[in-house]
Amino acid sequence: xxxxxxxxxxxxxxxxxxxxxxxxxxxxxxxxxxxxxxxxxxxxxxxxxxxxxxxxxxxxxxxxxxxxxxxxxxxxxxxxxxxxxxxxxxxxxxxxxxxxxxxxxxxxxxxxxxxxxxxxxxxxxxxxxxxxxxxxxxxxxxxxxxxxxxxxxxxxxxxxxxxxxxxxxxxxxxxxxxxxxxxxxxxxxxxxxxxxxxxxxxxxxxxxxxxxxxxxxxxxxxxxxxxxxxxxxxxxxxxxxxxxxxxxxxxxxxxxxxxxxxxxxxxxxxxxxxxxxxxxxxxxxxxxxxxxx
Amino acid sequence: xxxxxxxxxxxxxxxxxxxxxxxxxxxxxxxxxxxxxxxxxxxxxxxxxxxxxxxxxxxxxxxxxxxxxxxxxxxxxxxxxxxxxxxxxxxxxxxxxxxxxxxxxxxxxxxxxxxxxxxxxxxxxxxxxxxxxxxxxxxxxxxxxxxxxxxxxxxxxxxxxxxxxxxxxxxxxxxxxxxxxxxxxxxxxxxxxxxxxxxxxxxxxxxxxxxxxxxxxxxxxxxxxxxxxxxxxxxxxxxxxxxxxxxxxxxxxxxxxxxxxxxxxxxxxxxxxxxxxxxxxxxxxxxxxxxxxxxxxxxxxxxxxxxxxxxxxxxxxxxxxxxxxxxxxxxxxxxxxxxxxxxxxxxxxxxxxxxxxxxxxxxxxxxxxxxxxxxxx
Numbered sequence: 001x002x003x004x005x006x007x008x009x010x011x012x013x014x015x016x017x018x019x020x021x022x023x024x025x026x027x028x029x030x031x032x033x034x035x036x037x038x039x040x041x042x043x044x045x046x047x048x049x050x051x052x053x054x055x056x057x058x059x060x061x062x063x064x065x066x067x068x069x070x071x072x073x074x075x076x077x078x079x080x081x082x083x084x085x086x087x088x089x090x091x092x093x094x095x096x097x098x099x100x101x102x103x104x105x106x107x108x109x110x111x112x113x114x115x116x117x118x119x120x121x122x123x124x125x126x127x128x129x130x131x132x133x134x135x136x137x138x139x140x141x142x143x144x145x146x147x148x149x150x151x152x153x154x155x156x157x158x159x160x161x162x163x164x165x166x167x168x169x170x171x172x173x174x175x176x177x178x179x180x181x182x183x184x185x186x187x188x189x190x191x192x193x194x195x196x197x198x199x200x201x202x203x204x205x206x207x208x209x210x211x212x213x214x215x216x217x218x219x220x221x222x223x224x225x226x227x228x229x230x231x232x233x234x235x236x237x238x239x240x241x242x243x244x245x246x247x248x249x250x251x252x253x254x255x256x257x258x259x260x261x262x263x264x265x266x267x268x269x270x271x272x273x274x275x276x277x278x279x280x281x282x283x284x285x286x287x288x289x290x291x292x293x
Numbered sequence: 294x295x296x297x298x299x300x301x302x303x304x305x306x307x308x309x310x311x312x313x314x315x316x317x318x319x320x321x322x323x324x325x326x327x328x329x330x331x332x333x334x335x336x337x338x339x340x341x342x343x344x345x346x347x348x349x350x351x352x353x354x355x356x357x358x359x360x361x362x363x364x365x366x367x368x369x370x371x372x373x374x375x376x377x378x379x380x381x382x383x384x385x386x387x388x389x390x391x392x393x394x395x396x397x398x399x400x401x402x403x404x405x406x407x408x409x410x411x412x413x414x415x416x417x418x419x420x421x422x423x424x425x426x427x428x429x430x431x432x433x434x435x436x437x438x439x440x441x442x443x444x445x446x447x448x449x450x451x452x453x454x455x456x457x458x459x460x461x462x463x464x465x466x467x468x469x470x471x472x473x474x475x476x477x478x479x480x481x482x483x484x485x486x487x488x489x490x491x492x493x494x495x496x497x498x499x500x501x502x503x504x505x506x507x508x509x510x511x512x513x514x515x516x517x518x519x520x521x522x523x524x525x526x527x528x529x530x531x532x533x534x535x536x537x538x539x540x541x542x543x544x545x546x547x548x549x550x551x552x553x554x555x556x557x558x559x560x561x562x563x564x565x566x567x568x569x570x571x572x573x574x575x576x577x578x579x580x581x582x583x584x585x586x587x588x589x590x591x592x593x594x595x596x597x598x599x600x601x602x603x604x605x606x607x608x609x610x611x612x613x614x615x616x617x618x619x620x621x622x623x624x625x626x627x628x629x630x631x632x633x634x635x636x637x638x639x640x641x642x643x644x645x646x647x648x649x650x651x652x653x654x655x656x657x658x659x660x661x662x663x664x665x666x667x668x669x670x
Contacts, residue, residue, distance in 0.1 A: 052557035058670050059514045060471035060507035067414055067465050082628075086669035089407075092416040092465055097409060099384065121629060121662070221627060222598050248557050 049273025076107030077132030124218025451485025615640025
């Protein structure tokens, strides 16, 4: 008996000092979790930033990554519906069950745009809860950082002071950046744009850009020649500034449209790691607010 | 009759749940995820349906002369309409039901609970379910890369695969890579090698065990698995009901796949499996010992969100008359609808005692509606 108590005494400090292991779906959530959690949290990012966030491959190696996680943070709004459920199901880890208090769905904490009034699959791959790419409004980043702070405190109250301090630092820095980006984008207000998929909805919303059409005929459905020809006519009529294009789809159709209509294609990274130069959240929005010339 | 009742009762249950919506005792929010998958095909082959039924595949050992579960007839086929339901039962259990409807009736393909709150990365499943033996056995037909299952699966594990009432234990090892260990005990009489057509005794089960590993090298995922099944083989001839084998059988499986992703939409997957069965006879006057191995190896290339192509080669290592080669191409209009054209050249058959190569073209359409869940890797 004594032996066991000794062993327990030895092991106890280890568990006390062990970091919280938090699995997150996308790199931007990882960046926020690192900013708030700093050295108290080990962050495991599941998806790569340069891949289509709708089509992450549910590799078995990812099951091993979430198997021992203490918590899971996801984007939500059905962005992960094509790949996260089988990982959660097969990881046999009650801590990452969607009903666990160590599971966080960020979409529940921000207001989603473009919530469809009715959904039908003949309208393409529509997200019934609204557009899930909400982190691309830099104002939402602060809300998300606050949500993650509260979440970390709720599961690791011992370090609440650390999380509060890191959050305060982050929000000071971010508020200054918000002003810079706002003034940079001031002259872009009411500018019309075309996109491949409506990824930049929240960025456009934040800075008053209007997205008039997408290269996809329907959400999630690859370009068709009929739709492309119609789009070229629309561009000639409406004269948008440019085509905002993600990093993961082929730019072939966009370049064809560009050639026929004379408007340029602008690559818009959607997450940390989407391009080699996008190393953190600040460089992501620095890039995005400079991209449209 | 029973089958019709089952269908009616499942539909009634969903309709009554849906009917109450809006009232003070509204339970409509608790409707499980429901989906319907339909698979239909047009088949053209150089052998008549009757002749195909009379022909014997090289590895045949029992009742399934045509080796076919789907695409059986020359001309039009409704392969199945599969109704699937899934929901959490409570904080401890999930429940899945998959009802396989065909022109012959309704069958409970799977109905099982899964635990969701066990510690130490453990999971228990119980009910009737597809065994996790090998790489393909647990997969449903609509996720197959080909319109048909490999011959070695059909002949060793039966056209339905290992699918029986039982219990499954799975454990994820705390390794830096993915490692899963599983054990299953199932009611004997699965069919295929493990048929239990006569001399039935209580208490003997079909046992299955497997170890699966996976790790990544850059954008490629490697999967390596070994599987083992052991059970009674008391096999009768389907037509004459004469005993043709009595004993015990072991099936060993080894699988390897390397799947490399070029981007979010395009990949190449090389997948191979080798199965071996050792049938040990209790009575050589009924049937002798039989040792046999078979394999398939396949290459799948997904070009983009719409197009996919596949090539498969398969053969048996003993008692083989020849190999089977299959090529196909499929086009998806979305995640929920797929058109597939498949051609195969099959030299593994004997018809009326003579070798007969079978040419087969299948045009297959598969649709899914409702709350269709994501597929695992």
